[in-house]
Amino acid sequence: EVQLVESGGGLVQPGGSLRLSCSASGFTFSSYAMHWVRQAPGKGLEYVSAISSNGGSTYYADSVKGRFTISRDNSKNTLYLQMSSLRAEDTAVYYCVKPRRYSSSWYFDYWGQGTLVTVSS
């Protein structure tokens, strides 16, 4: 059974930093790119970041580029999101997401339970 368990969320002051982790099990973690998607309170889903299966390629939404860093440790089956220079608008539940291949593309088949990040003074 696929499991994605996020941790590391909490309350942080504006300008502060936080590192999220996502522990994966039930599939061959090192074979999959992985993703982070966030959801501000009462709002919709916003795509944040992706990392290739070997960590060699990354993508960031414009809203977090230069402030967030995605990484992974395939030996530990763990995905990370290092967040710095945090702003109030980064307040959200952050989901770790596993993709599944369809034809020549990928959609999202498993989501973690999410971890809440609150940026406030």
Added chain:
Amino acid sequence: AIRITQSPSSLSASTGDRVTITCRASQGISSYLAWYQQKPGKAPKLLIYAASTLQSGVPSRFSGSGSGTDFTLTISCLQSEDFATYYCQQYYSYPPWTFGQGTKVEIK
């Protein structure tokens, strides 16, 4: 980035009703569209991929259709457990993967 316009943003319906939610992509995305259901305080759950393929374990009252730019999610006979927010997502052109704004299905 491909924009997805989802409508309506909310709707009220009764148990047993037929419900339809639509998504329109800003350009053609073939059948590269997924639908997710999200209940309060929970993570999104995959319902449908490839526009019309039901994820394993999803009840057959859910169906999806469409291709190109226009897509539909239909719940044929609304059950109490279906009251939730629904999102569509395109995976034709990425990054970024993009989502519709969501449709909240509420009890009338």
